[in-house]
Amino acid sequence: MKCPILATLAVTIAVAAGYADQSAKTVVVTVNRTPASSGKLMYASYCASCHGVYGKGNGPTAQALRNRPPDLTALSRDNGGRFPLGHVKAVLEFGAASAAHGTVQMPVWGPILRGIDTAYPGQNMGALRIINLSGYLESIQEK
Numbered sequence: 001m002k003c004p005i006l007a008t009l010a011v012t013i014a015v016a017a018g019y020a021d022q023s024a025k026t027v028v029v030t031v032n033r034t035p036a037s038s039g040k041l042m043y044a045s046y047c048a049s050c051h052g053v054y055g056k057g058n059g060p061t062a063q064a065l066r067n068r069p070p071d072l073t074a075l076s077r078d079n080g081g082r083f084p085l086g087h088v089k090a091v092l093e094f095g096a097a098s099a100a101h102g103t104v105q106m107p108v109w110g111p112i113l114r115g116i117d118t119a120y121p122g123q124n125m126g127a128l129r130i131i132n133l134s135g136y137l138e139s140i141q142e143k
Contacts, residue, residue, distance in 0.1 A: 033116055036128045039136025046109065047072075047133075055140050069106070076141040083138045092130045 034041040044053070050065065052058040055072035062069050076083045095108035113133075114126030 031112055031116065036117060036125050037132060039132040039134070039139075042129060042133045043136050046112075050106070055137070072137055073140050073142045075137065083141060085134055085138065088134045088137055089130050092133060 032045050034045050036042075043051075043055075047055075048059055049061045050057075050059045050069045051072050052062070052069075057069040057071045059069065075088065079087075091106070092113070093108075093110035095110075096106050110126060110130070113129040114124075116129070117123070117125035
């Protein structure tokens with residue numbers, strides 16, 4: 001039972017890494033298990049490689065992407081002073097629909113985040129991860 005789940009997770013990671021490959025270089029984001037309750041740890045593990053430690057879009061792999069990742073600390077400012085929670089959750093779950101709403105190079109994290117917590121069958125830990133990661137992004141908004 002554990003092997004098919006791990007194989008599925010490995011395929012999902014490979015697909016996400018391939019999706020991030022928008023140039024001759026390959027960008028691979030390692031998906032380590034982090035607590036679903038910690039948006040900060042999830043951000044550090046899954047997002048900082050592209051968006052940077054402080055969310056400014058200057059992570060170490062950003063240079064390998066065709067378009068620079070967006071500055072995640074400016075989401076509220078760019079949305080009239082309100083954090084676009086619904087939009088952020090949708091981008092994490094389903095990916096960016098257009099370059100105007102975030103680079104289309106970003107992997108679709110929904111399936112990856114749902115596949116991490118195989119020890120909790122029947123529970124939607126992926127949704128908890130997206131909520132907590134979104135909450136962390138809200139906490140790093142520039143005032």
